[in-house]
Amino acid sequence: TAAAEGYYEDSLVSGPRCADANKSARTFRASRSRSSPTANRRPVGQHQVRHGELTTTTINLLDWEGESPLATSEGWMVIDPTRLDLDADGVIDAGWSAVNGTLGAGDAMPTGLILSAVTPNGTVLEQNVFDTAIYVKGDRQDAADLYDMQLVVEYVESWDDVIGSVQQVSNVTHTDRYAAFQNASFDNAVVFASPVTMNGPDAATVRFSEITSTSATFHLDEPEGYDQMHIAEDVSLTAFESGVWELDDGSLLQVGTTVFSGGATNEFHNVEFGAAFDEAPVVMLQIQSDNGPDWIIARVGEVSETGFSYTVQEAESQDGLHPHEIIGYAAFDAASADGLVDWNGIASQAFSTDRTVSDQPTAFVFAEELGLDPIVSGGLSSFYGPDPANLRLADMTDDGIVATAQFIASEEMSLDDETTHIAEIASGIAFGSEGLLTGEAYVDDIVFV
Numbered sequence: 001t002a003a004a005e006g007y008y009e010d011s012l013v014s015g016p017r018c019a020d021a022n023k024s025a026r027t028f029r030a031s032r033s034r035s036s037p038t039a040n041r042r043p044v045g046q047h048q049v050r051h052g053e054l055t056t057t058t059i060n061l062l063d064w065e066g067e068s069p070l071a072t073s074e075g076w077m078v079i080d081p082t083r084l085d086l087d088a089d090g091v092i093d094a095g096w097s098a099v100n101g102t103l104g105a106g107d108a109m110p111t112g113l114i115l116s117a118v119t120p121n122g123t124v125l126e127q128n129v130f131d132t133a134i135y136v137k138g139d140r141q142d143a144a145d146l147y148d149m150q151l152v153v154e155y156v157e158s159w160d161d162v163i164g165s166v167q168q169v170s171n172v173t174h175t176d177r178y179a180a181f182q183n184a185s186f187d188n189a190v191v192f193a194s195p196v197t198m199n200g201p202d203a204a205t206v207r208f209s210e211i212t213s214t215s216a217t218f219h220l221d222e223p224e225g226y227d228q229m230h231i232a233e234d235v236s237l238t239a240f241e242s243g244v245w246e247l248d249d250g251s252l253l254q255v256g257t258t259v260f261s262g263g264a265t266n267e268f269h270n271v272e273f274g275a276a277f278d279e280a281p282v283v284m285l286q287i288q289s290d291n292g293p294d295w296i297i298a299r300v301g302e303v304s305e306t307g308f309s310y311t312v313q314e315a316e317s318q319d320g321l322h323p324h325e326i327i328g329y330a331a332f333d334a335a336s337a338d339g340l341v342d343w344n345g346i347a348s349q350a351f352s353t354d355r356t357v358s359d360q361p362t363a364f365v366f367a368e369e370l371g372l373d374p375i376v377s378g379g380l381s382s383f384y385g386p387d388p389a390n391l392r393l394a395d396m397t398d399d400g401i402v403a404t405a406q407f408i409a410s411e412e413m414s415l416d417d418e419t420t421h422i423a424e425i426a427s428g429i430a431f432g433s434e435g436l437l438t439g440e441a442y443v444d445d446i447v448f449v
Helices: none
Strands: 027-033 055-060 116-118 124-126 162-172 177-180 189-192 205-211 215-221 233-241 243-246 252-260 269-272 282-287 296-303 307-314 325-333 340-343 346-352 362-365 375-380 389-398 403-411 426-431 435-438
Touching (some): 162 177, 162 215, 162 375, 189 282, 205 282, 215 233, 233 252, 233 375, 233 426, 282 296, 282 307, 282 346, 282 375, 296 325, 296 375, 307 325, 375 389
Antiparallel strands (some): 116 124, 162 233, 205 215, 243 252, 252 325, 282 325, 296 307, 340 346, 346 426, 362 403, 375 426
């Protein structure tokens, strides 16, 4: 209130009212007004500020004088019937319209609750979906000239609950490519760019040159022994804020990083989740740094409700020693048994194939809710075959109802020409469209003993 801010009735200028559902007052501060320089120079207010001068006035929106069109704050929740029929003749007064959607001035007053109406000054009052009502009142006093007044209201999207962004990036090659995170900003972004399409047959993975709070710079990296020139590919780019997050439907997402401290590859390391899942989640891995010159990928070993194991792999022709790297992970367990999630209006699916993904294209059908061209973020989530391999997207087709991905476990040929790979499991998250992903910080159950 005004008094709480140090302003009292004798120092305030009367202004329009604003009440919300709990009937609290709002105080507009730093509200500026400039009149025409040719206006009559009459003093106003307590401090003799003259017309035409730039002044800052604190307005108490409860207005002790006069009747405001929004004087009855009850109308902000359930409309008071007496407001629509001041003379109590059983007929809706002049000026009112769209009462309960269809009734207007001259119609008989409805019985029961009045859930919606348009006031004489044009403000829409609705019980369930009422958002904001703002009006401007001007007075003509004595010989004072009243000039045009304009109130501009802008709705700015809140970013407080944005925990991720997803998009498809085309024409990714061996040269650095920059992509912003859909205008979102993260304190600690963890980014995933897999699977790469298979326009070119050479082995490739995405390496990040730089990750900032708002963007990523990345390129396709081929193993040693290849020409390091790769044809343009498409790849999904999914960024998450590091943390433990709960979605509106109860789905749980955990995002973070772990450090491979360097040394021998093909050794497994364990990561423990910050909170236990109800069941084993789908897990995605992506190397976030670019510390070693050698081609490298991260592979999932085993996954449980409490954590997972991983290893890093270089090309077979290399020495099996690699400097330290930062490994990003995302673990997701959808609340729905079918893996479907309505993620801030983006249809999404936590998916996991059977153990069928090999060096030959393997079909996986996505849910109809995702549409015909989903954005797929994922990777191999098993380690049945020890040869270095990563997930590639050979094709995406549809039958007019559902989309079908053709996945491949792609090996590299730095040591030999053999690329046969034993069947693996592929897991990840598929999205029906690009956009921002929302969630809230997860709070585990508190048990009092």
